[in-house]
Amino acid sequence: MWSFTAAVVTLWSFAAASGSWDVCANHVGLLQLDLSLTPADTSLAVPPTLRAAEPLKFLHIPKCGTSFLNAIVHTPSLCPDLDWRYEVNSDVLSKSFERDFWHECPQVCNQSRFECNSASQTHEGIGSSYSSYKGHLITMMRQPEQRVLSAYHDARFDHGASRYPNVSAYAEGVAGLVTCQLTGAKSVDPVPQCGELQKADALAAAQRLREGFVFVGIMEEWDMSMCLFHKIFGGHCWHSDFENSRPTDPEDTSPYNVSELEGFRDELDGLVYEEAKRIFREQLVAYNVSTDSCAGCWSFRRASGVVETNLHGAARPMAMARMAMAWSMALILGILG
Structure with missing residues (x-):
């Protein structure tokens, strides 16, 4: 099962490939969240x-x-x-x-x-x-x-x-x-x-x-x-x-x-x-x-929307190719669970 860590990796990889670092800057707070949806002990979540x-x-x-x-x-x-x-x-x-x-x-x-x-x-x-x-x-x-x-x-x-x-x-x-x-x-x-x-x-x-x-x-x-x-x-x-x-x-x-x-x-x-x-x-x-207390929810919503849009083919073909390469590297490094 993939975790949201994978989505964040994708977002950062896409930004690095396309030069859109502002996308990640807007959602840097996501890195402070508990990003894994599938921890070793699921009951902890x-x-x-x-x-x-x-x-x-x-x-x-x-x-x-x-x-x-x-x-x-x-x-x-x-x-x-x-x-x-x-x-x-x-x-x-x-x-x-x-x-x-x-x-x-x-x-x-x-x-x-x-x-x-x-x-x-x-x-x-x-x-x-x-x-x-x-x-x-x-x-x-x-x-x-x-x-x-x-x-x-x-x-x-x-x-x-x-x-x-x-x-x-x-x-x-x-x-x-x-x-x-x-x-x-x-x-x-x-x-x-x-x-x-x-x-x-x-x-x-x-x-x-x-x-x-x-x-x-x-x-x-x-x-x-x-x-x-x-x-x-x-x-x-x-x-x-x-x-x-x-x-x-x-x-x-x-x-x-x-x-x-x-x-x-x-x-x-x-x-x-x-x-x-x-x-x-x-x-x-x-x-x-x-x-105010929902700010984290809204931020996560926006970030996951960016990732979803990119993964569904809205990004430029070259950027998508670079994203695919980033995914491959992530898999090799064992980032995706």
Whole structure:
């Protein structure tokens, strides 16, 4: 398995070959970090908070961050057969990359530390399994109306939108989806199957979120969510943690116009989302996560992005040839583990 030491060697080798020493000057602080992702005793890299939460179980709410899988799989000890170059996206896998990953998961991840989801039911509810998952769950949450609009406008996957005449009708049809996923047992995609939900169900869902989840990230605060995740569970902030691997519209990153919903508001999921935000804020304080404390995370993110870009062929051909030579020398010297 390659370590991040290899990535730093590559970065410095590339800078030496191309004369771009400023690249390394900007990230010299990386050399002060614990750069090895695969120490002789892997347990040394795993914080107690991760050990206590294993096996982690990812509750994937529709349109709430498939990209989060990249942060999960690169967390020390969870998926030891995957190195830092592996990404859960269409470049590495196929257009159905999430299902591809779940198919591979039992072979590449340690299921005593990370429980693989079903490849056929990627948005399953936790239902009666909650008692066994309690204390091991992680998830990303999203503002309810934005989640609905993202699902409706998804050009690649239907999410049940074709069953309804317009977006406001669709919104009514999937109202309470998150509440259903947190309390029901069946898949909620393309549509939830929990029947008529009441406020009591949303309160129960919010309670499960607070008592059963060891990490609750917020889509609208993705960067801070990734920093918090690594603060709790260890590992480095890779460039891939911050990429949107499945955008509804690659050309538009702004919030959706909720006027399309003609006044619809998902009151039940709104209640759950407000609880998610409270939990998130509390964890930021508990783990001392702030813009300042995340500086190392942002630096590692930028540096790994430079390395990734160079390794994927964006650099000049001559520089790439020199990089290949640098890699060969590194292998000979035994730098790569």
